[in-house]
Amino acid sequence: MSGYNRFEQAVGAALDRFPRAKSVVETTYQRMNYHLTNRGGFDYELHEDAELVPTEELVGLESEAVTRFVGFYDVCPWSSDMDHLLVHELDDTSKADTGTHADTATIVSLSAEGTRRLATTNAWNYQQGSRLQWHPAREEWVLFNDLKDGTAIARVVSRDGDAVVTYPYPVHAVSPAGDEYLSTDFRRADRNSPGYGYGTLDDESLEPADSDGIVRVSLGEQGRTVTQDELVVPLSELIAATETSASQDRHYIHHVLYAPDGDRFVFLHRWIQDGIRHTRLYVSDTAGNTDCLLEYRYLSHFCWLDPERLFLWGGTESEGRGYYILNTSTGEISPVAALAGHGDGHPSVSPDGRWIVTDTYPDRARRRSLWLYNLDTDERVKLGEFLAPFGFDGPTRCDLHPRWSPDGTLVSIDSTFTGLRRSYVVDVERIVS
Numbered sequence: 001m002s003g004y005n006r007f008e009q010a011v012g013a014a015l016d017r018f019p020r021a022k023s024v025v026e027t028t029y030q031r032m033n034y035h036l037t038n039r040g041g042f043d044y045e046l047h048e049d050a051e052l053v054p055t056e057e058l059v060g061l062e063s064e065a066v067t068r069f070v071g072f073y074d075v076c077p078w079s080s081d082m083d084h085l086l087v088h089e090l091d092d093t094s095k096a097d098t099g100t101h102a103d104t105a106t107i108v109s110l111s112a113e114g115t116r117r118l119a120t121t122n123a124w125n126y127q128q129g130s131r132l133q134w135h136p137a138r139e140e141w142v143l144f145n146d147l148k149d150g151t152a153i154a155r156v157v158s159r160d161g162d163a164v165v166t167y168p169y170p171v172h173a174v175s176p177a178g179d180e181y182l183s184t185d186f187r188r189a190d191r192n193s194p195g196y197g198y199g200t201l202d203d204e205s206l207e208p209a210d211s212d213g214i215v216r217v218s219l220g221e222q223g224r225t226v227t228q229d230e231l232v233v234p235l236s237e238l239i240a241a242t243e244t245s246a247s248q249d250r251h252y253i254h255h256v257l258y259a260p261d262g263d264r265f266v267f268l269h270r271w272i273q274d275g276i277r278h279t280r281l282y283v284s285d286t287a288g289n290t291d292c293l294l295e296y297r298y299l300s301h302f303c304w305l306d307p308e309r310l311f312l313w314g315g316t317e318s319e320g321r322g323y324y325i326l327n328t329s330t331g332e333i334s335p336v337a338a339l340a341g342h343g344d345g346h347p348s349v350s351p352d353g354r355w356i357v358t359d360t361y362p363d364r365a366r367r368r369s370l371w372l373y374n375l376d377t378d379e380r381v382k383l384g385e386f387l388a389p390f391g392f393d394g395p396t397r398c399d400l401h402p403r404w405s406p407d408g409t410l411v412s413i414d415s416t417f418t419g420l421r422r423s424y425v426v427d428v429e430r431i432v433s
Contacts, residue, residue: 030366030390042367043417046384049430055085055412055423060112066090067421068108069414071129073346073401074173074257074303077412077423080139082405084111084159085412087423088129107132107144109159118161121146123153123170123186123198126396126421131171137178137219145170145186145198152186152198154217169217169229170198173256173265180286182232182265183215188252192272195395196254209236209248214256214267216286232288238269241292242280246273255300259328261307262286266328268299281314283328293328301346303356305375311336311356313344323347323358338378342371346401349375351408355432359400359413362388368400370413372431381431387417408432 046052054063055077067090070077077085089106107119107130123145124130135141135156141164146155152170157163169183187206190197206212214233239251254268269280279299284290298321299314310326316333321344323336345358356373363369370383392398398421400413409429415422 030362030364042387044384044386044415046426047382047431049428050383051427052384053425053427055087055425056110056115058410058425059083059085059110061110061115064115065420068423069126069129069398069421070401070403070412070423071124071132071414072127073301073348073399073403074255075131075133076403076406077132078405079134080406082407084109085423086110086132086134086142088124088132089117090421105130107142107157109142116159116161118142118159119144119146119155119157121155123147123200125195125197126398127195133174135178136174136176143171143174147198147200150200152200154181154183165220167217167219169215172214173258174219175258175262176260177262178219180216180218182256182258183217183229184253184256185212188212188249189254191249192252192270193254195397206249209239209251210234212236213238214253214284214288216288230288232286233267233282233284233290235269237290238280238282239271242269242271242278244271244273244278246271255302257302257304259304259307263307264328266293266302266304266310279314281312293326293331294333298344300344303347303349305349305353311347311349313347313358336373338380339371339373345371346399348402348404350404350432351406355408357383357402357404357411357428359402361399366390368415370400370402370411370426372428383411383426383428383431386413386415389416389419392416392421402426 056063068087070087087108089108104120104122105124106117109116121130130144132144135143140159141156143156154167154171156165171181172184174181186197187201190201213235216230216232218228251271254270256267258265264285266283271278278297280292281294281299282290282292296314296316302310302312305311308329313323315321323339324333326333343360345360347356347358358371360369366388367385368388369385372381398414398416403412411426411428413424
């Protein structure tokens with residue numbers, strides 16, 4: 001559940017127009033409840049049929065008191081054979097947790113063979129990392145973002161850390177076939193959504209909206225550097241379709257995600273006007289023919305159930321906030337009744353298409369919850385609760401961001417319940433089998 005009653009939710013909604021005041025009220029309220037409910041030294045609780053282990057121990061390594069995390073919920077840290085897991089490692093935790101992006105993150109592969117440090121990057125954030133992921137078409141390659149002369153780029157290295165190829169645009173989403181990727185300007189995130197950019201925005205203005213947006217980039221073949229790219233969704237076209245007086249610099253694109261068959265993708269067009277964030281959900285084919293599916297300020301996270309349907313948190317003005325299933329071809333949208341009352345989370349569908357795993361933001365007692373939902377039976381299972389200590393908030397917060405393993409028996413999460421940002425794995429095999 002969301003962890004807040006209807007009165008609390010109504011107060012939160014009323015304060016949406018005053019984000020700074022809302023942050024102060026919410027933090028004060030949480031601190032009061034935190035001290036009332038966490039006197040027993042709570043760190044986490046887990047379902048009796050689930051098991052939690054640090055990621056290092058999963059592959060037979062000794063657990064280390066080092067800051068390590070995966071990043072966003074839409075990328076899988078496991079290699080296809082499940083022998084290796086990718087994480088970001090921060091050497092200087094006291095400095096790194098200030099949220100500054102001058103710090104360097106190390107790309108690490110964990111396996112029974114040991115801890116292998118493959119590369120370093122300065123293009124990372126706490127929410128999405130460096131978009132670190134395995135190359136869909138080449139199992140021995142690792143793809144991530146980095147900076148070159150202050151400009152965001154994409155790099156590919158081998159499992160041994162050898163440089164393979166560099167691309168001139170940062171990765172936002174990679175096609176399932178691994179033949180192309182979609183790129184956006186992370187400087188716009190710096191301007192409008194701190195915590196999702198790379199800290200590269202300077203005093204100069206952003207690119208004009210007619211030359212900015214979603215760029216499709218070919219990944220080429222056999223590691224060959226290519227410059228073939230195309231601006232498939234100009235930001236100017238999205239702005240022209242809205243009725244807003246917000247400046248072009250206040251528009252940006254978020255959460256780009258390919259459909260499972262790679263023929264289409266969805267994304268959020270957001271803009272900020274008078275302190276309020278507005279959001280539209282779009283679907284597009286790879287040629288850039290877009291269709292606005294929903295407009296609702298609370299639209300946020302989603303995953304594809306199949307090439308047609310999205311499982312999303314958001315809704316409509318008439319139906320209100322919650323989890324919904326949306327047909328991206330017909331526009332039909334239906335609420336997920338079993339999850340009514342759940343707050344915003346990060347949903348992912350299991351490899352067999354039967355289960356959704358999702359999380360929550362901290363409740364009044366600073367606890368994040370982890371849930372399973374069965375798409376066939378409407379059954380929901382609470383996997384656990386995890387303490388979200390103060391000090392990990394705003395751009396430096398640590399969402400659980402649950403992600404499935406390729407075989408659907410494990411869930412990867414990031415958490416700070418010990419006071420240190422760490423990567424963990426929850427074994428859910430006895431529940432989902």
